Amino acid sequence: MLTQLIKFTVKPEHQQNMTNVLLASIEGTRQEPGNINIDIFTDKADPNVFFAYERWQDAAAMECHRQQPYTQHLLSILGDVLAQPPQIHNLHDTQPAPVTVKPANPEDDIFSIFFIFPVNAEFRQPILAQFENHIEHTRQEAGCLLFDLYTTEEEANTLVVYEHWRKESDVWDIHFNQPYAKTTGALLAQAVEGDLKQYMHFVKALA
Template sequence: MFTQIIKFTVKPQYQQSFKDALITNKNGTRKEKGNTDMAIFVDNTNPNMFFAYERWQDATAFEFHKNQPYTQDFITLLGDTLATAPQVYKVKDTKPYPVAITPANPEDDIFSIFFIFPIHSEFRQPLLTQFEEHIQHTRQENGNLLFDLYTVKDDDNTLVVYEHWRKESDVWDIHFNQPYAKITGAIMEQAVVGDMQQYMNFVSEITE
């Protein structure tokens, strides 16, 4: 698999045009034979911040994607619209491996998170080991729809958590009170560089 997460920060005056171009790119990408997942999001507190989650069968499928007209049009647009350079995270699967998202119910008020955080190197392996158990238990919670952990290619000291929940209270009121989550949290308090909250982006999927 070839997976990447991209964070875009857009100039305010280009917010709508960028969003429209992102939707066009997503719609084209999802038709590609080699694409297995493509989702786009906007930050809940900053309407000028967008995320793309992209997953392909392999690097060859991604190369095909880069050469499509809608991708080239989107890349051309970036030069004028972005306030800062895009942050591209080429990520690698960890165990347990990513799984398909659990279907939401019509009444669900989906709460999604990108948590991209730097860690002190000595805590890398303890965190990866703890997350194996953490993810197995989390995926069994009724409120969880998706919970994946990734490492970042060429950056051993950054980890990425990508998660979806049926509603926000499933995270704060239920998940973080689970015994395994408390153990993970205690390790995270020591492992993460600085305040964890600064690395959390709460986002909403753009479906139109």
């Protein structure tokens, strides 16, 4: 299985065009037999920033996707619409492995985060070990719909957390007050330079 997270930063005047092209791409991609999952998000702080989260059965499925007309159209416009080159993260599963997102309730106001953060090399293994315990407990929280951790192929010391919550207060008021979350937070404070929130992207689903 192959997983990618792609960040697109679009020129403001092309934001609506990019939205339309991505919506068309989502519709087609979800019909492809090799696609496990695709979700497109916009950054709540900047509507010109898009994130594409994709999981594929294998490299052949991803290559087939690249040849589809809607993908070719997307690729053809990037040179004109992007304010900077796309940032592509090839992700690798950690343990416990990613799981299917829990179903949301009609009243849920989904709160989603991509936490993309660099760590000092000496802390990489301790953080991965701590997250094994952290993830197991977090997934049992009533407000947690999804919580996965990935390593990145391009940068050994960059990690990615992908998470969905039923509502924002489930994160700040409940999750971060759990003993395992406090332990993880203390370790991250040593391993990551600066305020952790600078690496958090609060996003909403495009479709």
